[in-house]
Amino acid sequence: MASVRTYTIIYVVLLVLGTGKFVFFSFDQYFTYWMAMGGTLILAIIKSALIMGYYQHLFHEPRSISYLMGIAVFMVFLLTIAAGYSIQ
Structure with a gap:
């Protein structure tokens, strides 16, 4: 079983990755629509893997x-x- 520290770190990482969508779509002078969409999909895959691995205990x-x-x-x-x- 993971410790509270591990869950806190995962939560902060998920929070940072969640703001990535905002960054991709807010700074449209740096990112095209398709770059933002691809980046959002990649972030969603990473977030899903972290949730499945730690919060649903698939790593164990x-x-x-x-x-x-x-x-x-x-x-x-x-x-x-x-x-x-x-x-x-």
């Missing part, structure tokens, strides 16, 4: 459960792509 689980979660996320991604394709 066997690797097989982590692989199962990864496969599930990939399947949801495929379903989203398929749904988007069928709407067009």
